[in-house]
Amino acid sequence: MSSVNRQVSVRQLKVKKCNTKCRLIVFATLAICLVAVAVFADRLCPYDPYAQDLSLSYQAPSAAHIMGTDAYGRDMFSRVIVGARASILSTLALVCIITLVGTAVGTISGFIGGKVDAIVMRVSDFFLAFPGLVFALAVAALLGGGVLNAIIALAVISWPKYARVARSQTLSVKVSSFVQAAVLAGDNPPQIIFRHILPNIFGPILVTAMLDIGTMTMELAGLSFLGLGAQPPIAEWGSMMSSGRSMLQTYPWVVLSPGIAIFISVVIFNLLGDTVRDYLDPK
Amino acid sequence: MKEIITVNNLTKYFKAHGKADTAAVDNVSFSLHDGETLALVGESGSGKSTIARLLTGLIKATDGNIRIYDKDICKMKKNKAIELYSQIQMVFQNPAESFNPRKTLGYGIGESLKNRGYNSGATANKVAELLEMCGLPAEIALKYPHQVSGGQCQRAAIARALAVEPRILICDEATSSLDVTVQKQIIELLDKLRKSKILSIIFICHNLALVQQFCDRVIVLYDGKIVDQGTPDEIINNPQADYTKLLVDSIL
Structure with missing residues (x-):
């Protein structure tokens, strides 16, 4: 009886694993498509996203302009596609930066321990104690508008989360026998970190980063919406929504088109993040 | 003595x-x-x-x-x-935990040799020799810790400890x-x-x-x-x- 049950559960596990793999493939493909759109935006957009034609302003969606046009008669569809570059590529750059910085800080601090660790962790507590976006607003306002400054502002407030994850993982790996064996093999500290610690803490950090892409997309768009990110006339989803918001009731497509783009990309990246988590942690 | x-x-x-x-x-x-x-x-x-x-x-x-x-x-x-x-070298208590789960056993055994300036060929030969001395087939070097039994892992750990001839x-x-x-x-x-x-x-x-x-x-x-x-x-x-x-x- 129990062996029958066991077979069933093993089969269920296999099915689950297979489902996760299928989901991973689907969402990864979708995410890659999004990134490809961002990279090849210039070739994909049907019109020049910056060409103004006031005679065409606020055209409703039609066969010629499937997302309509904005106040200056620019094709919304082209602007949404080109906006992917500022939105998605800068989000990915942001996530890469905070992952690298946070992991480096957390791993080194956890590895060294003692006073260094205490100081680094109090500094990260300091950043975590502020409401994130409010602090980012302050930093962005200090630095002035621009995509790069928005990335810096969000990076400044977001790295501590990664430092925390990397540190706690490092602390648990550091005491394991294989790290002690590596010390006995004559590894120096950088060798221990790169050969033994980082490969073993990579999973949780990757999951954190994947789950963060969606949040970061929204926060970058949020900063741009408030005028602290991308500056006009650069096409960026947040600033496009912001510029159309006064016309929401009369010409809703000016706000809805970039809004839907943000919605779709956030959903795709969040689902991808969830799936990567399920895949790496099959429990 | x-x-x-x-x-x-x-x-x-x-x-x-x-x-x-x-x-x-x-x-x-x-x-x-x-x-x-x-x-x-x-x-x-x-x-x-x-x-x-x-x-x-x-x-x-x-x-x-x-x-x-x-x-x-x-x-x-x-x-x-x-x-x-x-x-002086050491063999640890838990064999499954004494090798890095992301690296092969051969890597773990050869690490101390690499740190002492052995090139990859010489390391591989010495690892095979050590494995044989500890009663393990040479293919074990390519396996990961979770792919071998506790006993094999512990033999490999002994091979690792003896690599530098302590x-x-x-x-x-x-x-x-x-x-x-x-x-x-x-x-x-x-x-x-x-x-x-x-x-x-x-x-x-x-x-x-x-x-x-x-x-x-x-x-x-x-x-x-x-x-x-x-x-x-x-x-x-x-x-x-x-x-x-x-x-x-x-x-x-």
């Missing part, structure tokens, strides 16, 4: 938050002679593993000194540690987590190796029957202190301390 490890008044305190510091090792002195197999027995928390970590310089002593081949390792600089590890091997409960038949094989392997390589072994264990079979001398630890020492027969036939009596009674 020549003393190769001399431990004098070794003390290690661990800091406890809010409470008085706990003494894991309390004023312990002993020595290890060339070619000898010395057993450290005692219950969990008696300081056996702490002594092993002190001897290998993984942690620093609070007080006392350890001389290995007439060098005081408590005063050793960190960058000189690699010289110490050419003389004179002293510390086995920190190296057989405790293995089942009895595998335990016997590992003991036989260690026995063969100590004869052919003239190894001195510090054998940390809590199984007196095993110690009687395998070791020349026994030190019984209780609460960080040495409570009894002598040959295995002396300890078993004429235990002095209360804890030793309990331990002898527990032999099945």
Whole structure:
């Protein structure tokens, strides 16, 4: 009886694993498509996203302009596609930066321990104690508008989360026998970190980063919406929504088109993040 | 016989938050002679593993000194540690945990060789040789820790410890987590190796029957202190301390 049950559960596990793999493939493909759109935006957009034609302003969606046009008669569809570059590529750059910085800080601090660790962790507590976006607003306002400054502002407030994850993982790996064996093999500290610690803490950090892409997309768009990110006339989803918001009731497509783009990309990246988590942690 | 490890008044305190510091090792002195197999027995928390970590310089002593081949390792600089590890190596308790799960066993065994300037070809040859010496097929080098059994993993761990041809091997409960038949094989392997390589072994264990079979001398630890020492027969036939009596009674 129990062996029958066991077979069933093993089969269920296999099915689950297979489902996760299928989901991973689907969402990864979708995410890659999004990134490809961002990279090849210039070739994909049907019109020049910056060409103004006031005679065409606020055209409703039609066969010629499937997302309509904005106040200056620019094709919304082209602007949404080109906006992917500022939105998605800068989000990915942001996530890469905070992952690298946070992991480096957390791993080194956890590895060294003692006073260094205490100081680094109090500094990260300091950043975590502020409401994130409010602090980012302050930093962005200090630095002035621009995509790069928005990335810096969000990076400044977001790295501590990664430092925390990397540190706690490092602390648990550091005491394991294989790290002690590596010390006995004559590894120096950088060798221990790169050969033994980082490969073993990579999973949780990757999951954190994947789950963060969606949040970061929204926060970058949020900063741009408030005028602290991308500056006009650069096409960026947040600033496009912001510029159309006064016309929401009369010409809703000016706000809805970039809004839907943000919605779709956030959903795709969040689902991808969830799936990567399920895949790496099959429990 | 020549003393190769001399431990004098070794003390290690661990800091406890809010409470008085706990003494894991309390004023312990002993020595290890060339070619000898010395057993450290005692219950969990008696300081056996702490002594092993002190001897290998993984942690620093609070007080006392350890001389290995007439060098005081408590005063050793960190960058000189690699010289110490050419003389003393350790086999850990949990075989599955003693290899990096993301690297092959061959990588783990060859790591100390690479750190000593072996190129990849020479490392691979030496790894194959070490595996054969420990009774494992050469293909094991390409496997990951989760793909092999506990016994195979422990043999590989012994191969890793012997890669740099140390004179002293510390086995920190190296057989405790293995089942009895595998335990016997590992003991036989260690026995063969100590004869052919003239190894001195510090054998940390809590199984007196095993110690009687395998070791020349026994030190019984209780609460960080040495409570009894002598040959295995002396300890078993004429235990002095209360804890030793309990331990002898527990032999099945």
